[in-house]
Each structure stands twice: as structure tokens, then as C-alpha cells.
Amino acid sequence: MIDGIETPTWDASSLPADDNVNPYAFSIALAGEWFVSKGAMIAYYGNVEFAGVSQYASRASWVAARFSSPLYASEWVVAAGQGKVIVADRGYDVNSYDLDEGNLTIKQTNLLGFQTSLELKQSIVPGFVTLIGTGKFLASSNGPVIFVEPPFRADPDALLGWADCPSPSQHYDHHWMAQSFMAGIQGMFGRESGEERQYDFTGAGTVLMQSSEQLRVDGALMKLVESQTNLLDAQSAGALGHRLVQRSQQQ
Template identity: 60%
Template sequence: MSIEVHNPMTLPVNDNVPGNDYAFCVELAGQPWFTAKGAMIAYYGNIRFEPLGQTSMVAIVAARFSSPLYANDWVLAQGQGKLILGDRGFNINSFDLDDGNLTIRAANLLAFEPGLQLKQSIVPGFLTLLGTGKFLASSNGPVMFAEPPLRIDPQALVGWADCPSPSHHFDADWMQSFLGAARGMLLGANTGEERQFDFTGAGTVLVQSSEKVVNDGHLLKHIESETVSLGQNSLRALHQSIGARLSQQQ
């Protein structure tokens, strides 16, 4: 079996490692990149990884990163060299925005150039990129691009560009049963066949070729942040609901 051994000269510039859809090589040549913590798997050269709260490039962070909820999950990679990124064996693709507007699942976003601005989406667990530049995203299998109108399994959704945020669509037969609907919405006992995201208008939807979503701790952070506005009675009710679900899963 022939094994290809890479070095800085054979690695690509801002592209997947040849023959490897699960690793991506970014060339740093003075321009920094925002990268998700844990995405770096190797690098050549003189590259520094600075937490956003302790970076020497405060102006770039202030202008380009507007999501305090996720700030601890990102670093600023800067210097000279080639940086190889990966995400637990998931497919990695690069995408180019040209004065665009794209919302992506936070767990899928790996890196982006500072020409793009990151904001926190109003949709839980998602982030929005604005502007012009390149970004990297992981997916469980290759990504398909689809035009609205479209309904999609929530687990298969990677993101959407230049179209309105989706609404929830619940299957009519499933909704006829109040107990079934209550069980699904409160305890999560529903599937893509019962609940979908409904996209309308113009734009593009990014769909991964699997219903298995990447492990998403970002949604938990969003939920925790929302509990700050809850009173004691609401917190007790939430505690009881979570306890019931944990008992059901044991």
C-alpha cells in the first residue's frame, strides 16, 4: 500500500488535504483566522493560538466576533505556517461568502476569515456569518445544497444562506393526538418524520447526508443562558420536566 507523507511544500493552500475529506489545510501568512477550540490537529511554522479574551488583536475580535455566549469556544490563530484542522472524523468543506448572510449550526462551524463577522443567531444553537470571506464547516457526510420551499429533518440541517429563518412544521396526524404532541414537545420524543424545519422564500439550505447531528454542547449553553430570566416557579417546573426525562431514559 502506498502512503503519501506530507510536508509544508506538499500540503495545499486553503484546501482539503489531498485524498482526505476529513482534514483541511489553512495557510497563515500574516492574516489571522478565527478557529474553534479543538479543531487544530497539527501545524507547521510559527503559529500562535490566542483566546479571544487574551488576544493581542483586540480590535479584530471586537469588530468581528459578536457572540459572548460562544467566546470561550474560539481562539485567534495567527502567525506564519500551515494549519491542519479536523473535527472528529467528520467531512470538512470550505465555503465562500460574497457580501453574504449565512446561518450555521454552531457545532458545525470550524473556522472563518476575519473578513466575515460572526453574530449570535436568534435560533438556539446557531451562529450567523456576514460579509465576504471563507469559512470551514464540518458535516456528517457530504453537504447537499437545496432551494426553498423545503422541509427538512432538523438533525440533517447544517445551515441556510440568504433566506428567512425556518419555522417548525409538525405532522398533522401526530398533532391530532394531544398526548403524543405533549410527549414529543416536552420530552423530545419526536423524529424528522413528525417535526421538520420549514423553509420558504429565496436562498440556499445546506443539508448533510445523515440524520446524526454532531455532538452539540452549544445548544445547552443557549438553554442555560435563557434560564436567567426564569422565576422560582418556572425553574422548579423545568427541574421536574428534566427529572422526568432522565427517569424515562434510565
């Protein structure tokens, strides 16, 4: 009991098996292998080994076949063994989802773990990855998840993912930007919000939204952007550097 509130005390046998411990933590009943995002594990019981995806692939070739995202390979580990692994993310809501021969694209920073029966691929949309197949995965959200059917336009910061529908196109509301002096200035310096830029979804499927626009920094995106700057000539690279300095000063 803490501050007069009775709280449960868990052990290896009483922890839930493949279920939530509370709204903010999930207990994986490990009997084999799971892919787990680095930093998501907060505790575990049993005989469990954690190894980086690249390290594990050197001794288990199936890992490379199931995890086809070189950009994010360093952000993931394989949890292998027998026991219970508890995962969480900054006090965010954590939910489990089941794919049945499905195709779901999700923001990489919100994906906490998935069964090895699923295959992960890098999405053509920066910052997102795609899960394909049948199995369970875990995702965090800043607030409850909202499920919406297309046609629909989403704020990029609040967008969590989409299932069984085409990748979105980007929509710019130039009328809104023209009517808002500050929005126009921010757009010049690369600062955007859902009011001027949205993801436009069409066709059948389901769009997943979180109830907030707060983001977690995706370090791998910096590597992607840096690799693309090699395509610029010296003049364009200088112009980009100047704009980035201006953006940094504005923020």
C-alpha cells in the same frame, strides 16, 4: 506504505495551500489570522500562535468587532502567524466555501474556521451562528452536503445551515404525533425527531443539509437555557425540573 497501501507523506512545502489534504482534513495557508474552532486544529507547520478570542481581543480591538457572539467566544481561538494549519472534525467530511458579500447561517458545532474578513454574529436560532461578508470558511458534515432550494422543511438534526434566505419557522406535525402513540409520549417529555418537528423554509435562498442526523454536543446551549430559566417563577421552574427528570429517565 501501510498494509500494502501507499500513502503520501506530507511536509510544510508539499501540504496543500488552502485546500483539502483529503476529504476529512483541510490545510489552511496561514499568512496573518484565522478564526479556528477549539479542538479543530490537528497539526501545524510554521510560526503560529493560538490565543482565545477574548484574550486576543484585549490586544487587537478588531477581533471584538468581527466576532460578535459572546455565547460562543470561549469556543474559538485566533490562529496568527505564518505557516500551514490542518483542521479536521471527528473524521467528518470537511469542505471550504466562499462567501461573496453573502449572509450564511450555520450550525455552530459544524463551523471549523473562517477568515477574518468575515464577521460572525449570533443567530436568533439557538445553536446557530451567522457569517456575513466576503471570505472563506470551513465546515464539517456527517456525510456529503445536500443543497436544497426553498420552500422546504428540514429535520433539525440534519440541518447544517442556510444562505441568503430568511430564518426558518418551526413546524409541528400534530397529525403525525396524534397517529403515533410513542411520538406523543416522547413529545410530552421533550424528545422530538424530524417526523414531528421541522424547520420550515420559505422565500429565496439555499438550505444546506448533511446526510445524517448525528449531532455534536453544543455546550454553550446549556448556558443559554440556564440563563432563560431565570425568567420562570418558582412553580414553573419546578414543573420544568420535573419534566427534565422524566426525559432523562426515558432516555
